[in-house]
Amino acid sequence: MPTSLIQPEFLVKIDYDKCHKCGRCVQQCGWGVYSFNERPIPDDSKCRACHRCVTYCPAHCISIEKNPLAYRDNDNWSSDARKAIWRQAETGGVLLTSMGNPKPYQRIFDHLVLDACQVTNPSIDPLREPMELRTYLGSKPDSVQVESDSNGGFKLAEGAGMHNNIKLDTPIIFSPMSYGSVSLNVHKSLAMAATRLGTLMNTGEGGLHADLYPYQDNVIVQVASGRFGVSPDYLNRGAAIEIKIGQGAKPGIGGHLPGEKINKEVSSTRMIPQGTDAISPAPHHDIYSIEDLRQLIYALKEASGYKPVGVKIAAVHNVAAIASGIVRAGADYVYLDGFKAGTGATPQVIRDNIGIPIEIAIAVVDQRLRDEGIRNKASIIAAGSIRSSADVAKAIALGADVVAIGSASLMALGCHLCQSCHTGCCSWGITTQKPELTRRIDPEWGAERLVNLVHAWSHEVQEILGALGVNAVESLRGSRERLRAIGLDEQTCKILGVKPAGM
Amino acid sequence: MTQTKYATQPIEGYRHVAPEVRVEGDVTVIDSNAVYYKELNEAIRGAVAGGAKHLRIENVNGQRYIGTGLAGEDVRIEVHGTAGNDLTMLMDGPTVEVFGNAQDGVGNTMNAGRVIVHGDAGDVLGYGMRGGRVYIKGDVGYRVGIHMKAYESLVPIMVIGGNARDFFGEYMAGGMLVLLGMNTQFADQPLVGSFLGSGMHGGTIYIRGTVEAWQCGKEVGIAEATEADMAELTPILADYCEAQGMELADVLKVPFLKLTPFSHRPYGKLYAPM
Secondary structure, X not given: OOOOOOOOOEEEEEOOOOOOOOOHHHHHOOOOOEEEOOOEEEOHXXXXXXXXXXXXXXOOOEEEEEOOOOOOOOOOOOHHHHHHHHHHHHHOOEEEEOOOOOOOOOOHHHHEEEOOOOOOOOOOOOOOOOOEOOEEEOOOOOOOOEEEOOXXXXXXXXXXXXXXXXXXXXXXXXXXXXXXOEOHHHHHHHHHHHHHHOOOEEOOOOOOOHHHHHXXXXXXXXXXXXXXXXXXXXXXXXXXXXXXXXXXXXXXOOEEEOHHHOOHHHHHHHOOOOOOOEEEOOOOOOOOOHHHHHHHHHHHHHHHOOOOEEEEEEOOOOHHHHHHHHHHOOOOEEEEEOOOOOOXXXXXXXXXXXXXXXXXXXXXXXXXXXXXXXXXXXEXXXXXXXXXXXXXXHHHHHOOOEEEEOHHHHHHOOOOOOOOHHHOOOOOOOOOOOHHHHOOOOHHHHHHHHHHHHHHHHHHHHHHHHHHOOOEHHHHOOOHHHEEEOOOOHHXXXXXXXXXXXX | OXXXXXXXXXXXXXXXXXXXXXXXXXXXXXXXXXXXXXXXXXXXXXXXXXXXXXXXXXXXXXXXXXXXXXXXXXXXEEEEEEEOOOOOOOOEEEEEEEEOOEOOOOOOOOOEEEEEEOOOOOOOOOOOOOOOEEEEOOOOOOOOOOOOOOEOOEOOEEEEOXXXXXXXXXXXXXXXXXXXXXXXXXXXXXXXXXXXXXXXXXXXXXXXXXXXXXXXXXXXXXXXXXXXXXXXXXXXXXXXXXXXXXXXXXXOOOOEEEEXXXXXXOOOOOEEEO
C-alpha cells in the first residue's frame, strides 16, 4: 500500500542547464526537500513553497509550481477537503496548521472605502503641515483638567488621570508572539524596532529573555493561562501587562508548544524544564467570570506598582458584552483579535471556523462602550490580519485606538506565509529554534526592515488623514462617517455603523 | 441603550484610609480593620521597604492580595483573621502565616517563600506556582494545584492537611502536592474529588490513604509510595508538622500513594501536522 494518498502540493522545477551545482538550495531548505547527487534532486512532497531556495539560488534556476494534478471537479468536495480526510485517515490526528485563516470569507476591509475632502473642506498636505500620529494607550479620565504652564499656555494638570498611559508615536504596535514560537532573533528584531519607532512589542506567553531587557520600556509582557516566565521581575520590567484570554487564530483553546521547541534558552525564559511540552490550558483556571478577571487585573496591578493592564480576547459572537465586562473589570485596554489572525500552531478546524471578523468586532465594541459611557475607560487595540495602511486607517475609523500587526511584521522579516510554523523547520529562521536556521535573521537587519515597514505605513496613514482633512489620528478614531461600504448587505452596514456608498 | 454609570467603589464597609501602623519591639503591627486592600497593601509594602522584617496584620477580614508580589526572604508576616483572595500571589521569598482561614488563590503563580495557613482555604490554590511551600492545615476547595511547575532549583511544594475537591493537581507540570485528609470537617466524604491530576504531565502527588482509579485523570499512574519515595517525602512532612503543630508519627500511620504522569508529553501524538 502507498504510505500516503496525498500527492505533493507543489512541484520543484530546476533548470539543470543553468544550475551551478553549488548546493545552496540543499543548505537553505529547512524541510530537507533536496538531496545532492552531482546535482540537487528535489523531493516535491516536502516542499512548502516558502521560496527560501528560490530566493537564494545564485543561478535563478529554481521555480516552484502548483501541482496541476487534476482532481475531478467537485465544488462540494474541494481538493483540500479530500486531502484532509486522507491525512486524518492515515494518522487519526487533529489537523495542525499555522498562520491565519486562509478561507475565502468576505474581507470587510476590502468593502470599505474612505472619504476625502473636496472643495468645501480643505485637505491637508502631510508633507508640509503638522500631522499627528501620536496616541496614548490606556485609561483616560472622564474629563480633562488643565492648569497654566506659566508661559501663557496650558498643560495637563498633575493627577489629571493620564499618568498611566503609554505614549505611542504611531498607532501601530507589534502583536504578541512568544519566544519559543518565534526565535530569539525575531524577538530582538521586534524589540529593537519598537524602541526605535516609539511603539510596543509584546512578549506573548513565553517570558522575556534577558537580551530584551534593554528594550523593556517598549515591551508589553503577557500573562497567559500557562503563566510561563511570569514572575514579579517580569511584570515589573514591562511597560504594560497583558492578560491573554484568547487569540483570534484559536479562540477558546489553549496552546501546546511541543517539547522539541523547548531548548535550553526557551526553557530558561519560560522557566520550565527542557523537552517537556509547554501546555497552556484553554482557560485561566483562576478566571471563570468577569469578577475573577477583575481580581487578576488588580493582582497584577498590585504586584507591579499599578502598571497599565490590558486584556486580549478573540473576537467572538458576544464580543461587545465581553469587552464591556473587561472594561468594567478595570482593564486599561481591550485587545480584540479577529478570526483571520495568525498563530504558530493551531488545529485547522479551529482556525478556519471559529470567531468573527475584526471589522465587526471593532465596530460593535466601540459602539457598546460609547453607549455605556465607558469608552474613555479603556483603549481598543485591533488585530487579526491588518494587511496595509488602508486597513490601519479603516480599523481606526471603525473605532480602534491602535492596531497590532503580527503576520505583516513576520512578512517584513521574510515570512512567505507557507503556513508551516508548527513544523519548527522555518527556512527563514523565524518560527524555529534550530540554531542553524535562527541565525538567518540578524536582529539589526530585522529591526531595520520592521522600522521601514511601520514608517511606510505611518506615512501612508498621514496621507490618508491629510486627504480626510484631519491633522491627528485621534480625530479619525471612531469616525465611521468617513467610511462608506461597497457591496455589503444592509444588516452588515448597520452593525458596522457605516452607510453604503452614495448615501 | 441607556447610559450606565461607571462605578469603582470599594465594597461597602471598607474605607480608603491608611491603616494604623505601630511598632512593638521588632514587630510592625498593622491594624487592617475595615481598611480597603489597596491601602492595606500599600502599608505592608511601605513597611517592608522601610526595613520591617516582622509584620503582624490584625483584624484581617477578606482583604485581597496580602503579600502579592512581595519579595524578601527574611520577611515574616503574620495574618490574624481571614485572608482574602490571591494571598501571596506572585510572592518571591517572604513567609506568611495565617492564623485563621484563607480564601481563593493562595500562592497563585508564586515564585518562592512559605505560606502557612492554620485553617481551611478556598479554591485555585497554587495555580501556576513555581516555587516555595504552601502548608494548609485543613480542607481546600476545587482546582487546587493546577499547573504547578518546577524549574531547576525552584520546586513548589503544597501540603494539604484536610480534604480536597475536584481537579486536584490538574495540568500539573512539576513540583509536589501532598494530601493528608486528616484535619477535615468532611470526614464522611472522599479524601479527594474527581479529575485528580487530569492532564498531568510532570511532578508528583502523594495521597495519604487511597483513591480509586476512576477519580484520576487518564494521564495518571498510581503506585504505593516506596521507601525511597518516603525518604523524599518524610522531611517535608516533618517540616509541615512542625509548622502546623502536628505529630509526624500520626501522619505516617497510614501508607501513602504516589501519583505520577505516564508521559511528559501527553498530547505528543494528538496532532497530524499539515
